Amino acid sequence: xxxxxxxxxxxxxxxxxxxxxxxxxxxxxxxxxxxxxxxxxxxxxxxxxxxxxxxxxxxxxxxxxxxxxxxxxxxxxxxxxxxxxxxxxxxxxxxxxxxxxxxxxxxxxxxxxxxxxxxxxxxxxxxxxxxxxxxxxxxxxxxxxxxxxxxxxxxxxxxxxxxxxxxxxxxxxxxxxxxxxxxxxxxxxxxxxxxxxxxxxxxxxxxxxxxxxxxxxxxxxxxxxxxxxxxxxxxxxxxxxxxxxxxxxxxxxxxxxxxxxxxxxxxxxxxxxxxxxxxxxxxxxxxxxxxxxxxxxxxxxxxxxxxxxxxxxxxxxxxxxxxxxxxxxxxxxxxxxxxxxxxxxxxxxxxxxxxx
Numbered sequence: 111x112x113x114x115x116x117x118x119x120x121x122x123x124x125x126x127x128x129x130x131x132x133x134x135x136x137x138x139x140x141x142x143x144x145x146x147x148x149x150x151x152x153x154x155x156x157x158x159x160x161x162x163x164x165x166x167x168x169x170x171x172x173x174x175x176x177x178x179x180x181x182x183x184x185x186x187x188x189x190x191x192x193x194x195x196x197x198x199x200x201x202x203x204x205x206x207x208x209x210x211x212x213x214x215x216x217x218x219x220x221x222x223x224x225x226x227x228x229x230x231x232x233x234x235x236x237x238x239x240x241x242x243x244x245x246x247x248x249x250x251x252x253x254x255x256x257x258x259x260x261x262x263x264x265x266x267x268x269x270x271x272x273x274x275x276x277x278x279x280x281x282x283x284x285x286x287x288x289x290x291x292x293x294x295x296x297x298x299x300x301x302x303x304x305x306x307x308x309x310x311x312x313x314x315x316x317x318x319x320x321x322x323x324x325x326x327x328x329x330x331x332x333x334x335x336x337x338x339x340x341x342x343x344x345x346x347x348x349x350x351x352x353x354x355x356x357x358x359x360x361x362x363x364x365x366x367x368x369x370x371x372x373x374x375x376x377x378x379x380x381x382x383x384x385x386x387x388x389x390x391x392x393x394x395x396x397x398x399x400x401x402x403x404x405x406x407x408x409x410x411x412x413x414x415x416x417x418x419x420x421x422x423x424x425x426x427x428x429x430x431x432x433x434x435x436x437x438x439x440x441x442x443x444x445x446x447x448x449x450x451x452x453x454x455x456x457x458x459x460x461x462x463x464x465x466x
Contacts, residue, residue, distance in 0.1 A: 152248055152249060152252050153252070154226065154227075155226065155227040155228075155249060155252065155253065156227075156252035156253060156255070156256045157256070158223050158226035158227035159223075159227045159230060159231070159252070159253045159256040159257055159260070160256040160257075160259060160260045161223070161260075162219050162220075162222065162223035162226075162227065162229055162231055162260075163231040163232075163256065163257045163260035163261065163264070163346060164260040164263055164264045165215075165219050165222075165264075166215050166216055166219040166220075166231045166264075167215075167231075167260065167261055167264035167265070167346070167347060167350065168264040168267060168268060169211065169215040170211050170212045170215045170216070170347075171264055171265060171268040171278045171351070172211070172268055172272065173207060173208060173210070173211025173212070173215070174208050174211060174212075174277075174278040175268060175272050175274075175276070175277060175278055176207070177204045177207040177208050177211070178204070178208075178277040178278070179274055179277060180204070181201055181204045200284075200337055205332075205333065205336050205337055206333070208332060208336050208341070209329050209330075209332035209333045209336060209341070210329065212328055212329065212332050212341070213325045213326060213328045213329025213330075213332060214325060214329070216231065216324060216325045216328050217321050217322060217324065217325025217326070218321075218325075219231065220320075220321040220324055220325065221321035221322075224310070224320075224321065227253065228244075228245065228310075229321070230253055230257070231257060231260075231344075231346075232257065232302075232343070232344040232345075232346065232347075232369075233253075233254050233257055233258070233344070233345045233346055233369075234299050234302075234303060234343065234344060234345065234369035234370065234372065234373045235302070235303055235306055235373075236250050236253045236254055236257065237250070237370070237373050238303045238306065238307065238373045238376060238377055239306075239311065241373070241377045242307065242311060242377065242380060244311050257346045258345075258346050258349060258350075260346065260350075261344075261346030261347060261349055261350030262349070262350040262353045262354065263350075264350060265278065265350035265351045265353070265354040266350075266354050269354050269355075275355075276351060276354055276355055278351050279340065279348070279351040279352060279355060279357070280339060280340025280341070280342045280347070280348045280351075280365055281339075281340055281359060282338070282339055282340075282359075282361060283337060283338060283339075283340070284337060284338060286338045286339060288361045288364060290338070291338070291339045291361065291364045291368065292364045292367055292368045292371070293368070294334075294335060294338055294339050294368070295335070295339055295342060295343065295364060295365065295367075295368025295369055295371075295372065296368045296369075296371040296372040296375060297372065297375075298331040298334060298335045298341070298343050298372065299331075299343045299368065299369040299371075299372025299373060299376070300372040300373070300375040300376040300379070301327055301330070301331055301372075301376075302324070302327050302328055302331055302343055302372075303372060303373050303376035303377075304376040304379055304380060305323055305324055305327040306320075306324055306327075307376060307377075307380045308380075308383075309323045309324060310324065314395075314396050315396035316396075328343065331343055339364075339365075339368075342365040342368070342369065343369055343372070344369065345365055345366045345369060347365075348362065348365035348366075349365075387413060387414040389411075389414040389417050389418070390410075390411040390412065390413065390414060390417055393409070393411060393417035
């Protein structure tokens with residue numbers, strides 16, 4: 111009687127090297143690789159974080175420089191206040207331009223780099239993913255250093271290639287107090303980080319579309335925050351321009367403390383929704399029409415396992431294995447409907463086991 115498990119066949123590239131006859135042990139990679147696979151991966155992720163953060167902030171800073179320079183010129187032309195920042199009256203065109211620059215730049219670059227490093231680009235996001243166990247402490251440390259370095263480099267390049275003084279620093283405006291600035295940064299950052307938790311860290315049918323939601327979350331936050339605090343939500347975003355301009359305001363710490371508190375707030379909300387097993391409240395959201403027809407989750411489920419999405423691909427693989435072991439010529443998908451009706455769901459964390 112044979113036992114088969116889908117984790118041994120799906121996917122094949124995840125099998126251990128020893129099962130394919132490859133040498134294992136400390137010296138397996140010696141002589142042709144200067145680093146172990148782990149450290150190679152960490153360095154690749156760090157390099158991707160640097161490149162992604164640089165590209166994100168370069169285009170965001172560029173858009174901000176354009177908007178603020180135009181606003182200052184307009185103020186001067188109309189004999190308004192010209193003090194190196196946007197006018198004290200809300201200029202919605204400028205605010206919208208800056209918010210779009212940050213939101214769309216983040217969306218595009220997260221979509222490009224998330225397959226490599228996760229597309230974090232923000233020390234606050236890095237901390238949040240570390241807290242929920244999505245990344246290791248080593249990966250978090252490497253990403254933090256890459257993000258801070260990229261923030262300085264992007265601000266420096268924008269200052270060098272665009273005319274005029276660099277005008278992308280985050281400052282408190284319109285009489286915003288330090289306390290208000292801290293709380294505003296906290297709530298804006300919590301929106302961004304919680305969006306990342308629910309769309310990217312929580313795997314679901316639309317995870318591949320997470321960059322759109324993440325970019326829109328930053329866009330919405332920037333619409334509110336730019337006028338009052340500069341809309342940082344990201345210590346690297348505020349630190350880089352301060353280094354380049356050599357001007358650190360006395361309240362610069364709020365752009366570290368506010369996002370830190372926002373990350374902790376988002377972490378608390380995430381732990382609560384996980385604790386109450388949010389999947390049971392509105393089940394079936396990740397089902398397509400075929401899955402919904404085969405598997406009808408209970409309306410008042412008590413556990414997340416009862417409403418878990420059926421792994422149709424794994425069941426199809428098991429049916430193929432069973433038919434092959436029995437010498438059957440029937441189509442491998444013939445019995446999937448009966449399997450779904452019989453089992454109802456996948457057991458999380460465990461592979462399907464097939465017996466013949």
